[in-house]
Amino acid sequence: MTQKVNAGLAILEEMIDRLPGSERKIAEYILKFPKESINLTVVELGKVSGTSSAAVIRLCKSLQVNSFQDLKLRIAGDLQNERQDLRDIEPNEAFETMVEKITLQSIRSLRETTNMIDMVQLTKAVEVILEASHIYIFGVGASGIAAMDVQQKFMRINKYCSYYPDVHLAATAVANASKKDVVFGISSSGNTHEVAKILEIGMQAGAKTISLTRYGNSLVADLAEINLFTATSLEPTFRSGATSSRLAQLHVIDMLFMCIATTTFEQTIGYLDTTRMAIDTLHQKLPKRKTANEQELSE
Incomplete structure (x- = not known):
């Protein structure tokens, strides 16, 4: 590499x-x-x-x-690539300026997160997820949105996974995890106590652990065997934890999903087609149920 x-x-x-x-x-x-x-x-x-x-x-x-x-x-x-200084929003700024600021912020967040990806760690994450019997995902607040995205994506390719927004439910479920399972903790700061505890419970149960946090050592990252990182230092104070960090998390999740998809390409296409057809049937009219009289007349 x-x-x-x-x-x-x-x-x-x-x-x-x-x-x-x-x-x-x-x-x-x-x-x-x-x-x-x-x-x-x-x-x-x-x-x-x-x-x-x-x-x-x-x-x-x-x-x-x-x-x-x-x-x-x-x-x-x-x-070699110019890094523009990014400023926080100011009172009564023109909407055109706001649109430009947010766009630049998002582009830089995605680019720097991409540059921070450790391919060895990403490869390990793909391997353990492919082998997992069950994936437990946990995040709090804005990181919970990213956790829900993991569940939605993985379920579509037949990876059995669960996201528990309630920490008590998460702890109960993860306590029963096995060596064949994976516990995936997501925390923008890397220091969310609840996420760290869920990873600790998973580790004690013998499950493999993955973290998605800001770059470097942290409470959450230190409890995980596999670390995936995002760039979050450029998050403006006014929108702390709400925009760039979430985009960066979703970006890493997309990378992880696509790496899994390309590794099991034919299977993935089959699962996606099956789930797509299942969703399409939701828009079809249900067959009209016969009344008791209609049933008697047809017999």
Whole structure:
């Protein structure tokens, strides 16, 4: 698989608020001077950021990149494509401006989420879902919308799955999961306590676990064997957790679904045709039921 050559700046933006002091100083320097940073060595970056070469190495580990060279390659890839600054909405803005802002926001969210996808983790997720007897999906709030989307898509291709909006029902169901099952937890922040608990219960039951969260270590991601990430740092405060993060989650779910579909192409087409025909019958008129008198006359 090819090495990732983008998303360096997006990863730094995602992680900056969760980094310890010295690592955060380095991240802030790189975000402020990205062009200059890609020409520095580990030692030089440590000096100009007022930290140390050891702190640069620790930063790379925190960012989950292989090395400082890997991070520089990703940043260089970002610099080849202009990243527009995105602003939050303001009072009484023109509707035309609002439409443009939201569109740019959505495009950037999808692109940066795509750049963050780890193909090894995505492949593992496809494999365990294909082998699963039952998939339990759980998300809270806006992430619950994404969880419902997983259920709707997977059920159409004959993957037995359940979404429980109630945490008590979810805990009860997941407690009875087996090693053949998968528990899929979705949390934009990665720190939703209820989602973490459902994954923990699933793990204790022996089920395989998948998380879909913002990039990096988090309460939810740390409890899952397989991690899928989204870009959420560019979510404006006014719409926090409601727009870009949801789009990014649905984007990853679409990727996961399509990878499963192409792996089992003929089966998937068959299942989709069957479910499509079943839905079409819902619009057909039901046969008129005969009355008791009509029944007697026909006999």
